[in-house]
Amino acid sequence: MAEVYETAPRRRRRGRGLLIVVVILLLILLGGAFVADRWGKSFAEGVIADKVTEQVRAQKASSDTPEVTIEGFPFVTQVLDGLYKEIRIQLPNFSGPTGTGDDIHLNLLDIHAKDVKAPLDALRSGQGDVVAGSLTANGKIDYPQLVDLIGQKGVTLSAKDGKLVGSAKVTALGQQLDLSGTAKLTVVNGGIQVRFADVKAANLPDVPLFQGFIDSYAQKLALDLPAPKLPLQLKVKTVTPEADGLNVTFGADDVNLNAGGL
Secondary structure: OHHHHHHHHHHHHHHHHHHHHHHHHHHHHHHHHHHHHHHHHHHHHHHHHHHHHHHHHHOOOEOOOOEEEEOOOOHHHHHHHOEEEEEEEEEEEEEEEOOOOOEEEEEEEEEEEEEEEOOHHHHHHOOOOOEEEEEEEEEEEEHHHHHHHHOOOOOEEEEEOOEEEEEEEEEEOOEEEEEEEEEEEEEEOOEEEEEEOOOEEOOOOOOHHHHHHHHHHHHHOOEEEOOOOOOOOOEEEEEEEEOOEEEEEEEEEEEEOOOOOO
């Protein structure tokens, strides 16, 4: 009877040992697959970052190194499908020329590429088409920069009730005037148009000459800002005043992320 009770524990120990070995092997395989997945993702992000850098330079613009993130997990299933739901491209400290001698600076140009078709060979070799079905992007022009572009000293810009508000202290005929007014923002031919149409003075004397001065001053605040040269065929879509600047949205469709210059 003693021998019977000795053999059962040995079998259970051998069974447990085999199970542990299988689990360890599975963990190694899964770990290896995870590492391979992350390496492939990082490699593809690097390829796209290099191509975007080429496009920035082709536009005679500049930025810090692009930060590319391919969203979604696992990466390998997207590779096999050749379709990526979203790729995020961030361009820190972006500056683009407008063609008028002025550069537009954006602390961050944040781009989202949706429905990206990318064959494996294109990502592996850096050649071929990597086409985004749509691109959307955001950037912000801060108010001090906008004041410099308007070119009138003493102007302060801010946002109120979703509108761009300007104020200034100016002197006319020996009288200091506290001026304020709201601006109309319009996207025209891919650029931003700023027009102050209702500038008023809180302490305006009842003299027609002062009103003529104010109207003339409002015209000096007008600004036609051409769009900066942007990579990836991005165009200005909307402009919205926010607390710290003008939030500009950009967009484009059917863009080749893998092109050296567009």
